[in-house]
Amino acid sequence: xxxxxxxxxxxxxxxxxxxxxxxxxxxxxxxxxxxxxxxxxxxxxxxxxxxxxxxxxxxxxxxxxxxxxxxxxxxxxxxxxxxxxxxxxxxxxxxxxxxxxxxxxxxxxxxxxxxxxxxxxxxxxxxxx
Amino acid sequence: xxxxxxxxxxxxxxxxxxxxxxxxxxxxxxxxxxxxxxxxxxxxxxxxxxxxxxxxxxxxxxxxxxxxxxxxxxxxxxxxxxxxxxxxxxxxxxxxxxxxxxxxxxxxxxxxxxxxxxxxxxxxxxxxxxxxxxxxxxxxxxxxxxxxxxxxxxxxxxxxxxxxxxxxxxxxxxxxxxxxxxxxxxxxxxxxxxxxxxxxxxxxxxxxxxxxxxxxxxxxxxxxxxxxxxxxxxxxxxxxxxxxxxxxxxxxxxxxxxxxxxxxxxxxxxxxxxxxxxxxxxxxxxxxxxxxxxxxxxxxxxxxxxxxxxxxxxxxxxxxxxxxxxxxxxxxxxxxxxxxxxxxxxxxxxxxxxxxxxxxxxxxxxxxxxxxxxxxxxxxxxxxxxxxxxxxxxxxxxxxxxxxxxxxxxxxxxxxxxxxxxxxxxxxxxxxxxxxxxxxxxxxxxxxxxxxxxxxx
Numbered sequence: 001x002x003x004x005x006x007x008x009x010x011x012x013x014x015x016x017x018x019x020x021x022x023x024x025x026x027x028x029x030x031x032x033x034x035x036x037x038x039x040x041x042x043x044x045x046x047x048x049x050x051x052x053x054x055x056x057x058x059x060x061x062x063x064x065x066x067x068x069x070x071x072x073x074x075x076x077x078x079x080x081x082x083x084x085x086x087x088x089x090x091x092x093x094x095x096x097x098x099x100x101x102x103x104x105x106x107x108x109x110x111x112x113x114x115x116x117x118x119x120x121x122x123x124x125x126x127x128x129x
Numbered sequence: 130x131x132x133x134x135x136x137x138x139x140x141x142x143x144x145x146x147x148x149x150x151x152x153x154x155x156x157x158x159x160x161x162x163x164x165x166x167x168x169x170x171x172x173x174x175x176x177x178x179x180x181x182x183x184x185x186x187x188x189x190x191x192x193x194x195x196x197x198x199x200x201x202x203x204x205x206x207x208x209x210x211x212x213x214x215x216x217x218x219x220x221x222x223x224x225x226x227x228x229x230x231x232x233x234x235x236x237x238x239x240x241x242x243x244x245x246x247x248x249x250x251x252x253x254x255x256x257x258x259x260x261x262x263x264x265x266x267x268x269x270x271x272x273x274x275x276x277x278x279x280x281x282x283x284x285x286x287x288x289x290x291x292x293x294x295x296x297x298x299x300x301x302x303x304x305x306x307x308x309x310x311x312x313x314x315x316x317x318x319x320x321x322x323x324x325x326x327x328x329x330x331x332x333x334x335x336x337x338x339x340x341x342x343x344x345x346x347x348x349x350x351x352x353x354x355x356x357x358x359x360x361x362x363x364x365x366x367x368x369x370x371x372x373x374x375x376x377x378x379x380x381x382x383x384x385x386x387x388x389x390x391x392x393x394x395x396x397x398x399x400x401x402x403x404x405x406x407x408x409x410x411x412x413x414x415x416x417x418x419x420x421x422x423x424x425x426x427x428x429x430x431x432x433x434x435x436x437x438x439x440x441x442x443x444x445x446x447x448x449x450x451x452x453x454x455x456x457x458x459x460x461x462x463x464x465x466x467x468x469x470x471x472x473x474x475x476x477x478x479x480x481x482x483x484x485x486x487x488x489x490x491x492x493x494x495x496x497x498x499x500x501x502x503x504x505x506x507x508x509x510x511x512x513x514x515x516x517x518x519x520x521x522x523x524x525x526x527x528x529x530x531x532x533x534x535x536x537x538x539x540x541x542x543x544x545x546x547x548x549x550x551x552x553x554x555x556x557x558x559x560x561x562x563x564x565x566x567x568x569x570x571x572x573x574x575x576x577x578x579x580x581x582x583x584x585x586x
Contacts, residue, residue: 003245006360006363009360009363010351010363013351013363013367013368014367014370015371016368016371017153017367017368017370017371017372017373017375018371018374018375020150020154020157020368021153021157021372021375021376021379022375023157024156024376024379026379026380026383026467026474026492027159027474028156028157028158028159028162028474029376029379029383029467029472029474030216030219030472030474030475030478031156031162031166032156032372032376033339033373033376034215034219035152035153035156035165035166036153036156036343036368036369036372036373036376037219037222037223037226037343037346037369038166038169038170038173038222039149039152039153039169039173039347039365039368039369040226040230040343040347040365040366040369041173041222042145042149042173042350042361042362042366043229043230043233043350043353043362043366044173044177044196044229045176045177045180045362046229046230046233046350046353046354046357046359046362047232047233048177048181048192049180049184049186049357050233050236050237050357051192052184052186052187052188052189052192053184053186054187054188054236055187059236060188062232062236063232063233063236064188064194064195065195065232066228066229066232066233066236067192067196067229068195068198068199068202069225069226069228069229069232070199070225070229071195071196071198071199071200071203072199072202072203072222072225073203073222073225073226073229074173074177074199074226075199075203075204075207076204076207076218076222077207077219077222078166078169078170078173079203079204080207080215080218080219080222081166082163082166082167082170083207083208083210083212083215085162085163085166086163087212087478087479087481087482
């Protein structure tokens with residue numbers, strides 16, 4: 001890909017990054033930071049590419065070290081974020097007992113399988129103001 | 130093995146990038162946060178599976194083994210970590226990510242055949258190394274493997290300047306000549322810079338530094354994406370870099386600090402204030418029974434939980450005490466400072482774990498005017514977040530941080546281990562005020578005793 005396209009993508013990504021977190025409450029700062037932390041673990045993809053092209057044993061060794069570190073970042077990051085957010089579920093459950101949940105959305109966190117993704121896009125759009 | 134069509138690969142990477150954006154968006158609201166995180170994990174899985182089918186890779190068994198090792202170590206740790214120790218774990222994960230980016234860049238240097246590429250390599254190396262070493266020091270501070278106080282020594286600014294200058298020099302040489310040896314020098318200089326960057330940061334500011342280093346790692350990953358020509362890495366890294374920057378500023382604002390002040394304050398010598406000396410002025414200490422009487426015959430009690438409560442794992446006992454008081458017809462609220470605990474929002478997580486109902490968790494802006502109507506403010510293992518020095522003492526390291534106005538309550542009860550200053554290393558004048566009572570001991574033990582005494586009233 002040529003330089004200008006990459007630059008365009010980078011600049012747009014900066015604005016998206018600014019935009020998606022601009023109005024988050026301090027309650028969620030910690031999970032958000034942890035989630036963002038997990039996302040940069042995607043350097044694993046880079047580490048895999050480098051390891052897959054390694055021909056010299058030393059290069060392979062260093063690349064595999066990078067794979068281990070990146071995996072720890074990626075897997076550990078998502079798992080620890082999920083654990084933090086698990087704590088909010090009980091709270092939300094308590095809140096729901098007292099007051100009706102806003103909008104008739106699907107019960108949150110009750111279906112933590114991949115299927116939930118399909119329902120995500122419209123809801124994500126809906127919450128953009 | 131048949132390889133995926135390059136267009137399809139790009140589309141799959143695009144999908145993963147969209148999942149990451151949706152993940153960050155979802156993490157914005159408590160309702161969608163958990164799903165957001167799972168979407169992010171799914172995006173990552175998609176990307177990792179894609180890479181195996183998109184290029185001819187050798188050493189696949191080795192790579193799979195390394196992935197197994199990484200997951201095998203990280204997942205159980207992340208599952209088992211106590212919630213109080215979670216900030217340092219996040220720091221650690223962030224650091225290894227930065228380290229991985231630096232290593233990837235180092236290995237790509239021989240293949241980087243123009244100056245711009247090598248510039249991206251240099252950037253990744255340096256920023257990744259800073260993030261790795263900085264996070265390691267952050268981890269050590271939070272785990273209390275080293276002092277939580279700012280570490281400063283006379284030559285620090287000069288040394289930092291020299292290291293950065295040397296880094297720029299060797300970086301320029303690598304961009305021009307592509308020398309691997311100099312790249313290694315750069316890596317070491319980056320590690321050194323990371324250590325020097327975090328050493329002078331005081332304990333209370335460490336969470337903000339974690340967030341900043343998180344943004345750094347994001348940028349390093351984005352730059353490594355430029356080196357490898359991988360759009361997904363560019364997008365994901367930039368997203369984290371940008372959102373991490375905003376988040377860092379938001380966290381700093383919640384503490385009334387500026388990011389520059391936190392990082393460079395110590396260099397100017399104004400964040401090192403705070404005495405280690407424990408004053409020998411008289412305080413009023415009392416017994417659990419006395420505290421129980423104070424609480425039991427109050428009409429309104431506000432509990433201010435702090436990190437000490439979390440360390441002692443006393444959040445469940447605190448919740449029980451609140452229930453026992455409510456059973457006596459007393460109104461009980463929890464006043465949550467935005468940075469109570471060691472990261473913004475940390476205390477909410479801990480109390481939610483103890484099943485404290487959402488409605489009794491009050492944010493600072495909401496509760497501050499209500500301390501005036503409270504009979505007792507019960508401060509459990511908190512110190513800096515209620516320290517009036519933040520308002521009155523301009524030289525104090527926490528000056529300007531918004532605090533919970535517990536001094537407005539008719540009585541203030543501190544449950545503390547000792548008179549030792551808090552994480553920021555400064556004394557709390559409030560403890561010597563006439564309306565203040567102290568009950569010394571481990572937060573959980575004290576709470577258990579008070580709970581027993583309240584029940585016996």
